[in-house]
Amino acid sequence: MITINVCVGSACHLKGSYKVISSFKKMISDKDLENKIEIKGAFCLGHCTEAVSVKVEDKIYSVNESNVDKFFHDVILGKLKENE
Numbered sequence: 001m002i003t004i005n006v007c008v009g010s011a012c013h014l015k016g017s018y019k020v021i022s023s024f025k026k027m028i029s030d031k032d033l034e035n036k037i038e039i040k041g042a043f044c045l046g047h048c049t050e051a052v053s054v055k056v057e058d059k060i061y062s063v064n065e066s067n068v069d070k071f072f073h074d075v076i077l078g079k080l081k082e083n084e
């Protein structure tokens with residue numbers, strides 16, 4: 001199981017945390033990965049200037065509406081493959 005922690009602190013919220021979360025949810029359900037990937041809301045991850053902050057396995061990434069698809073494919077699906 002991969003956990004995607006999306007910051008919903010105020011800076012990230014303003015930069016569109018919820019849009020990022022809904023994009024993840026849509027991609028996860030489109031690919032039937034609900035039992036492999038979970039999404040959690042996180043408090044401020046300390047990287048407010050790089051909002052929206054997303055933490056996966058102790059690494060923090062900067063994700064936004066325009067790179068969320070690429071991030072999901074490259075990082076998340078990549079990790080899923082590694083874990084198989």
Ligand code: FES
Nearest residue numbers: 007009012045047
């Ligand atoms: S509010 Fe998201 S990192 Fe600070």
